[in-house]
Amino acid sequence: MTIDIWQLQLELKLITTLHLPFRFLSLLAISFSFLHFSFSFYSNMTSLSITTTATTPFTFPFHCFFDKHYFPITKRIQLKLSRGGTIESNKFSGKSGSNKLFVASSCLTKIQTPVETTYKQGVSHKVQCLVAEFKSLTEPIDRVKRLLYYAEMLAPFDESARLPENRVNGCTAQVWLDAGIDKKGKVWFRADSDSEISKGFCSCLIWVMDGADPEEVVGVTAEELVELNVGVHGKVQSRVNTWQNVLISMRDKTAALVAERHMK
């Protein structure tokens, strides 16, 4: 299994050249970097080890994600790099069918987003991407299959968040949604469901909204996403319309978080 690595252009004070042992997809001129990424495989698992020739220790937070969409498969990983040396990160499992591993870091001042990934794009752009993608699937069964594919991508749900107040009402399956605002004022979401199709919906919605500004989250309407109607025909406002219920819940929780923040 080969790995294509999309290399971020890093703007940092201490830089040297990048060593890349694998075939990689380079879309940018690599002028600044000091990180050496290497991957090793254990069946379905990937571990990331990083070597640095930096002279000052620092903490390097980053996310790893598969597929061209940004699906956080683990929590943010903080790697403390001491001066010069190699450390091994956590292992993360790659789901079947995906062999592109991307590494993105939010500690950087400037990130070049290549055309291929949708990391750091605005919510409305992502909504359009999602709608276009589902619209292109004319067979209803293909939409179901796509949802199941995205269900696999959903980040694991923290058991401590599986609380009654996080249940999304009105779905025939059980859906939990957890939300919060981080220090930068961006909203994060995590969700889970006992139904795979519902998980797929959650996955799509989280891809759109996770890490976005609260204003953008609140601005998404159900009408825009009506192409997501898989298994619910037409524009029906039925109580079993999971993705609509999750969307409403996301908006409500965001509004509540913003209000809480302003009160402090």
Place this chain on the structure above:
Amino acid sequence: MEGLVVKLPSFPFLSPNISSSSSSSTFRLGFRRFSASISAAVNEGFVSLGQLTRPDFPILHQEVNGSKLVYLDNAATSQKPTAVLKSLQNYYEAYNSNVHRGIHYLSAKATDEYELARKKVAAFINASDSAEIVFTRNATEAINLVAYSWGLSNLKPRDEIILTIAEHHSAIVPWQIVAQKTGAILKFVSLDENEVPDVEKLREMISTSTKLVVVHHVSNVLGSVLPIEDIVIWAHAVGAKVLVDACQSVPHMVVDVQGLDADFLVASSHKMCGPTGIGFLFGKSNLLLTMPPFLGGGEMISDVFLDHSTYAEPPSRFEAGTPAIGEAIGLGAAIDYLSGIGMQKIHDYEMELANYLYEKLCSVPNIRIYGPKPSDDIHRAALCSFNIENIHPTDIATFLDQQHGVAIRSGHHCAQPLHRRLGVNASARASLHFYNTEEDVDNFIQSLNDTVSFFNSFK
């Protein structure tokens, strides 16, 4: 669709709804002859009841999502034969008018047909008098009627109401509300080892404090049938009344309220091939006479003054406002249609289908079917609620619909306490009616197996 076509050379062509006049005698005569030919055809084994009646139901002949529709959600609502559709159209085209008070010709005719529908319902469940039939919007409203009218004026603190945990929400929630208002206590009977409400425990629970027993006749999840005659005997021995929820029994078998000796019985038209928006409450005359009104308004009054009003006799006392006239007449037409086939015939056919469905479902790997195992003593209704390991019932239902055009239901089927007791959040349910065939069941099982392999391949 010109009604039923019997495609056999030895039987004459008979269309039950050929008469253009809505004269009831022509209708009934047509159906008697119709019934004879159906019995003969089915008895001679040429064709099953399902195959014979399918042409009467135009809605069944369509494609959904590129596959032939296989409708297996009859416990949620049944489909309507052309006869019922035509009677509704005929009502609005020929004699629509408000009932009971009008003098003119159309009004008299509408009143006649509306009251005739009431008589048909009474005859269908063998009530002794049509005044014992109160038309409501559906069974839920009928239960609320008993709760608010009989319950509020007869229940006192510490009086007990016995229900089973398998009751439909509509049979539980009104009593929770009324119990809170009156101080009465609700007691629930759990399931026995056959996954049927424990009838022995129910018997033990009945005491002198019991004022009402609320039970379903046939369970919409478990497919089980309760021994209503016995329950009524035990309840009456302590002076308690019995309310029977017959929504899943009246459409599928012979129900005789005098034989059961039930005090109250409710059913919905839309589950028995009739239109939505109408249902009925059967209540014994002596009970209805003592009950205060439920909804107030026109039609249920005798005289209205500014400071008080006097009320009409039952059943009018409980039918406030303009009723669902067309719908009641449609229900009457549905009853004619069902009687034309014969409820015993329908029941016998559905029993065969029930066993066939259960057998076939058992062959699906990792399946768990809820309710009793059918045997010589235990009969199941033609419905199965089930779960398959590791696949959510909603996912199953979605895939069945999208890929195979098979319509089943998933969820808690308005029986959350029952699902909690069974240890699941939701289940899938396939429910049949007399216009389903063995081919429908085969189709369903094949599609279900395909669904299971699809989801398993994703794991």
